[in-house]
Amino acid sequence: MPSPNPFRIAIIGSGPVGTLLIASVTQHPLIEYIQYEAKTLPLRPSFGCGIGPQTFATVKILNPPIYEKILEQSFTSPVWLNIRHELMDLLDGFAPEGFEVRYGLRVTNVIKSQQGRVKMSFEDGTEDNVDAVWACDGMNSLGRKLIQGDEYKPAEYSGMICFRGKVGTEKVAAAVGEELASKTHMFIGGTGYFVLIFPIVGGKYVNIACFMHEKEHKKRGRAWKTGLGDMPAYFPEANPTLLKLLEVNLMVMKNLGAFHNPDLHMTSFGDAANGMLPHMGGSMSTGFIGVTTFLHSELNPRLESLSPEASNEEIAKVITDASIEYEKKHMPLAQKLCDYSIEQGAVFTGGVLDIDEIQRRPKSLWRAATSQKVGLWE
Template sequence: MGSHSPEQAECLNVAIIGGGLCGLALAVALKQRNIGFKVYETRSSFTEVGAGINIGPNTLEAFRLIDGELGEAYLDMAARNPPDRQDVWFDVRLGAAIDSHRDGERVASLMAPPTGSMCVGRDALLQLLAERAGLIDGVGRQRAAFNKKLVGLENTVCGVTMSFEDGTFEQASVVIACDGIHSAVRRLMIDPDSLAATPGFSQAGGYRAMLPFQKLEMLLGPQMARTSQVFLGPSGYLIMYPVSETIMNVALWVWRRGTWPHREWVLPNQRSAMEQDLQGWGATVRSIMELAPDPPFFAGHYYHTQPESHWKGRVCLIGDAAHAMPPHAGSGAGQAMEDAYVMAEVLSSAAEFAPTEAHVAAALSAYEAVRRPRYERVVAASVKGMHDWSDLYDVPVTEERLTEWIELAKSRFEFIWKHDLAGDASRARASMQQKAVL
């Protein structure tokens, strides 16, 4: 990790569009490398919607590489499985009886040391990132602008001019889009009539609930109730993992073949529909979901089609703005953290030069050459994950088929967790520097 003099930091001025987890992780990484930045957020404050994010070993490593103290702070605040089960990512159980196997039986434990299942509340993590980026108090708040809805971008030889809905204009050496699946930057970069401009329905969605351990323990017993679980079922799966010392996040994912007919992606009060989807499931999962009074249904979306490049001129998409993915590999937030680290490293290399158009292009090109194959493979695994978790019961289940499924599951996501992220950054820096001197 390099750092730069104040003079170099002033030469490279980075605009971060979006003050969510990805944007603030990039802000932390840039601050650690003494690179100038400013975060532009459409809301009036830094807030995150959602219960929590579950990370694996690769994401913990990304936190540590972004900022060593950030990794340790995450460890201190994360909710985990019980002490004797902390290396477990998920216990895999049957959501309905199969021949000699009973409903709810554990058939495998998927291991992901040293983190196992590790989760924090999204908003708590966001506040930690804002603090580490120096955006909470004092002069650091000048690095953040709120109620800033981006409506225009103009690439020039000298930089990027950003125009906002409030009528103001600002300039930067480079713009990094961290504005999520509904990215304004993506819509400005890509032909709005292109399939790549709009996310598409994944043909699956989840009923979600936050359930107290106390009730789950009465139903399942203390160990199962406090350990992350996946229940395989007919045309779907149920996932549950701790998000605090008292609460378990639960989601029942099911198929919804065809197009999504609604404008909104979240439908409230879906108990009746959930009961229809639970037909064929065993008593264990049905009893768990009975604890959810009237859960909402979240329709999964992601970018089915990608543009030729995720960068253009001095503008680059990262995180969900580039590669939003379904949650079936538990890796969306993790890939955003990896993006933030590698982007900060190549921009750190770019800061060694004057921020000419050619040097910025070298940095963004090097970033994409290294990162895109990685995150596109993870997106593919995330899409396939819905099939992997939900197809066991599609045909009669034999002992041989169950054994084969378990063996594949144990190694399915290891390429995500066991990855040389520091090596990625090193290759990206070397590529950027080679391009810059040509």
């Protein structure tokens, strides 16, 4: 029978990191979870999700059944990158019974409420009172802004844009050959651009991601579509019929700042905590490492030690303690990887081209995933 006064935890955002949290947290009879998503429909990225060895390694530690399912349904190749197009559907299947996601509710504020609780306000004028908030709301996170307060610095335009899209494998193979259509490849241009292509959806499509320097931040909006006439100026040697892609301005956090605010009982995860450029393929991996550090190393053991009749004060303490330790352990790694992702962009666009240096930068991410004790990263 549900508790008449459960400890309520709200998760802001229903992307991979927010969904991994609810799928992997140890359930306690007196804790209730609810997830809020600003969009009106479930998030389903059309371009596929990159699942590198870091993601596999951390999920294997945190939630072995999810690991087995991802491994079973991923498209694998001789290179390190694996792509899981339906990752969100897979993660949804591991949500606790009766768990609810409320779509179409955009959080506008979180403030202190009565009796140690916090009040969440939404764009439609509704409110909710909860005991803790986990922010997983992306790079331009309101949660991060509230957590960091006066110390908050918004994500900055990185000086790069990305054209990306999904193209049928047969079409790619007909244009550039079976080898390029079936495996992961990167082309580094000497004039300030690089192009990454790899198969997704079990090899049915090829994801094409083209990165280019553009110092001026042109606010065209996410719905702006690249015309064929725009492409030659950026990628003069690219085949324009393969690159009818959507423009995305790349943002980056240079100084990550706090992940936890004890006054608002808020903690941030994923891109809301450590958003970075995609040049090392480390954004989702770092988010998954953070969730594993928080849950496997800190919160889940504390929840397992709690009495089934624990008070809300006792529950609040273990969540706060786990959040503090998560920030302490995850921050150094996340900041290092964020710094490397910025540097790597320069490598790919005509900066440092020394092969030893290029190989050195991602190694912290790889070592983090294979460390014997999650949370004790180098």
